Amino acid sequence: MRFPILFILISLTSAVSVAAAEKPLKRLDVTPKTVSLSGPRGGVQLLVSGIHANGHARDLTRDCQFKVTGPARIENGYVVPTGNGSGSIVVSIGSMRQTIPFKVERFDRPLPISFRWEALAVLTKQGCNSGSCHGKPNGRGSLELSLNAFDPRLDERSLIRGAFVRFTHPVEPAESLLLKKPTLRVPHGGGKRLRKDRESYAILKQWIAEGCRPEQRDGPQCVKVEVTPNDGRVIRLGPASENQAADAAQQQVRVTAHFSDGSIRDVTRIATFSVSNDSVATVDANGLVTGLDRGQTAVVVRYLDDIVSVYLTVVRDISGFVWVKPAENGYVDQLVHAKLRQLQYLPSGNCDDATFIRRLSLDVRGLLPSMEETEEFLADKKTDKRRRLIDRFLDSREFARFWGLRLADLLRINRETLSEERAADYSRWVFETVEQNMRYDQFVRELLTATGKTADVQAANFFRTTNETKMVAETVAQLFMGSRLKCAQCHNHPYESWTQDNYYQIASVFHGIDRKQLEVPKGAKKRKPNQREVGMFIGMTAGRGMSNPRTGVPQKPWPIDVERKPNQDRRTAFVEWLTAPNNPFFSRVAVNRIWAHLLGRGLVEPIDDFRSSNPAVNVELLDALAADFQKSGFDRKHIMRVILNSRTYQRSSDTNQFNETDENLLSHARVRLLTAEQLQDAVFRLCDGPQRFAEFEHELAAADKLLATTLKENQEDQDAAAVVKSKQQRDAARARLNSYYMTQQPYPQLTSFLSAFGQPPRKTACACERREEANLDQALQLMNSGLIRDRVGRAADRFGKLPNEQFIRELYLAAVSRRPSDAERKTISDYLKAGADRGKAFEDVIWAIINTNEFMFQH
């Protein structure tokens, strides 16, 4: 297993100054300090950094002078040997200089080319084994390669012995198809991929000339790949400075591979480079990064199976920008502001109270605030009123129901798989864990190690919605590790360091899950439950790990370095690993989900796609939230409270000149369409009034009470006629309550309205199921659907008897949580007066309000 530096802590000073470029250089820093070169292919990339007085580093590799004494030459800092012997390189800029000694060995008798560590690396770098070329299943043409060389044995077979040994020609290497095709000496569907004057060509040719030697099975393995610089370096765009040309806003990257025999090789020229955000920077084949625009990007370096990312920030001076320190409330704001200041975005101000209560209510409870709540809040003069409102909403039942819905989405709770009864039990358990604010590690432990009858142990239903081993593994990885592991089922993950073996190691944890269908009880029950209702017994059997189908080797369950007794439940150690404080995923994924729900976008986005090549927009903030989450005892409400009380959450969506182009650094609130369930509920709540739901709640409470009394009167006889009757009443009351608001029930029916607005069908654990892109269907639903038509009719009943002035005021308070402006009052009042049919005019007004941006959007 490899966890590369997935989460690098970038040291960040709050006083980043753009004027740093003008500060004088303090010293030179050259990497490596000594150079040893082996054979003619043993080039080494030097990295020259200038360290300024304020500690900032900048790349001077192309700006300094090199003077070589001895058998080597140097070009842009890349040292190439020219013979055996030793010498030195003097690096100088201005008055500063440093001497790097070097030696060259084996120049006359180089080591043979390594098939895997050189030839396959070259093929990967040239893109030959990418998913759209020979790396796709069955290859392309007659050449099949493994995706990014994850299966060297397959590549060996294909290249050395494939297609009747046509690809290579050791007697006349240059006549090999492997070289003629990509140089276009014969037609090649993939176009020109190699140039004769490049190192890649030389390596392949040499490998063929040496007789196409396969990799030694017991040869040294690459154990670590290191990329420098990895100090969160900043590239400054801008006017020329003392030591740097104006167009030199560049950074050289250097890659070394560490092998099991202790050797270290410079692989800069055969590693593969890409950037995660190509509007911020580009990177060339030799690892030279060029900054384009302010922002952040990961530079992703692949060397065969290893993927390592380093993060770079590009900054640029914005003319007229002056940082005005905004108010801060806690570490969230500090870290957001540090980033904004560094990248020169000016945050928007605080949102007003009306916007705040609507935003908070929708995010926390899923529902619009009631008119009374809004008025009370607007009238409150105390300074801590926002904090108090946050606490009140977080403690409401609506909160638990709404966040229960979100969990139920991800756990795919549905009545089709589980039956009505089991789905209800399971979702009630989820609801209770939210309501009691169960520690999140505890929640996950109960879920993943659930054992017992699904009718008794609700969490065990998890293993029914995920009904086979691989599905469990992929779901667990996606939900709790933020990893889309599915790719690794058939080949090593193309964008991260999960290997195919890792996939089957995680799957092995759940391989022994035993799902035993329970017998439908025989007897004289009036209504026989069906199999789904009776449910299953979920247990764990001992057993072997799952084999990687490619190698046939059974895999140890993850984590593989833990000794387990044969009869031990393999899930226990896995959950221990998952929820351990140093787990790189668990807390970050959890807080990122919370963040995304509250702010409309994850710090890592997509929220379940954590990998080093997809960095968070604010790594420090994600780390700080994760650390706080652990410290608080995995307290989800605590994290919500921290976020909701921050200025960042409470920011206005209105932009200023210095942040209107910002999309994701949190300088202003994100305007977003209400979710499907929120929107339907908002329409219902506006048109029917909030008391309808309160009445249902009241009815259910009364029915529950009645049932309890009846049971007592009948000595707990479940089958007594009176008990059966009150039970039916209770169920009917519950059904009425549960079917009214969509945000308040764990598994809403799929309807055309909800579906148009992106309600997830709960087929997979992917957060991408909930689609948010605007489409025409949505607009038509809001304008012309039966649902809107019906509700608008009802709203005319609710408001129709009010005098115009009061109607307008209440309508605005109920719909958009604010009082109407004078202009709005006049517009609507005029409209009501002009219409001959007052009822119709009311409908028109309500229809228009529902179709305003302000109603449909959270802002």
Added chain:
Amino acid sequence: MFSILDHQQSLCDGITRRQALRVGSIGLGGLSLPRVLQAAESRGSDAAHPVRAKSVILFWLTGGVPQHDTWDPKPEGPSPSRSEFGTIATRTPGLNVGALMPRTAQLTDRIAVIRSMHTGDNSHSSSGYQMLTGIPHIPLSRENALPGAPNDWPSVGALLRTQRQDRDGLPAAITLPRHIANVGEKLWPGQDGGFLGRKFDPWLLTCDPSTPNFQIPDLSLPKDVSQLRLDRRLSLLKQVNGELDHLERHAAAGKFDLRTQQAISLLTGQRARNAFDLSQETPAMRERYGKSKFAQSVLLARRLVEAGTSLVQVNWQRIEGKENHGSWDTHLKHHESLKGWLMPIMDRSYSALIEDLEERGLLDETLIAWVGEFGHTPKINARAGRDHWGSAFSIALAGGGIKGGIVHGATDAQAGQVVSDRVAPSDYVATVLHCMGIRPETIIYDTQSRPLPLSRGQILDSLVV
């Protein structure tokens, strides 16, 4: 024995999950973005070959194409494989077809026949998935296979939607007049956007264009909302929307506003609605296609294609009270069904469309496909029916980009096995894409961002111009 159509089902109603997904009272599920907004850019034509077809009209014969009685008759074959109706000569010398398609027989110089289709799958829904998407269903021969798997391949219409843009509010792919489902409304997979997501679902329009005052309810305003009242509402909306105009500067709200404009133009504008207005056709023209729901849907398809829709799939109708629920799944009284209603409706509407398009000068830019999920057995069963047969069957392509008067592939003496030039559904899909000027190897991305080609099939070179 399996029957795919449910006789209890009335024609244009029935709330199913699928329908619920799709419509509501508006019913524009999947109706997507106008041309200017469409995210997928048009790749235009491939310089390597000229664009022929601009549109496709797909005749989908739910239940299977009876190859023995249509494109691959075996007058010399053993008796069960022989068609009871004999054969007739066609416009193409040497080509004989079943006697129940006299009108079509006169047009074979525009038609290329493929006699060697093979799905290797004998179940409606899974073989249908293969013919609808070009990808075999895993596992094969799974009856009542359902849609919704995250790796479902997109239908041909959905694939086209990634390459062709919507016009005047009309989506690039439309399905008429109902979806395809097994008994109990068990929907087939392969009719939607699959792994591309709902955005690319063809617009399913459940309707009956054969009714006298046919209108698309989805685009009509409710009774109590007149055009005038809608205008008043919209003007009021404009005034009250102005208050928080800073919202419009945000990308999300801005995009939604464009959708709203689009919705308004569909509700109030004429262009898209004109396409649906069959009353603009002369009675003679409506008569020419035939009066059935299927035939009138074909006529509607022609109007939609004229309005710029890239693909219209017309699924076979149900006919209440007939054997096999009026479908092509002729387990019962095969010959009676063919002669009684299936072939008359098909022969007439198919030939009418070809002739009509030709008269309008549109045949060269409209590809017409006659397909179904499989063929029928060479043997007659105990109830005078023919059962499922995916080993060998025929389809026909005509019009845009297709060479007429061609027969591709051959079967054995009883039209039971392919003996030469076997064609896989993926080859047919690749050929359709090619005729539309789209390279089959064009890359699309699934939800996991994996690059996948539209089709891995081989273009049937002998068929294309």
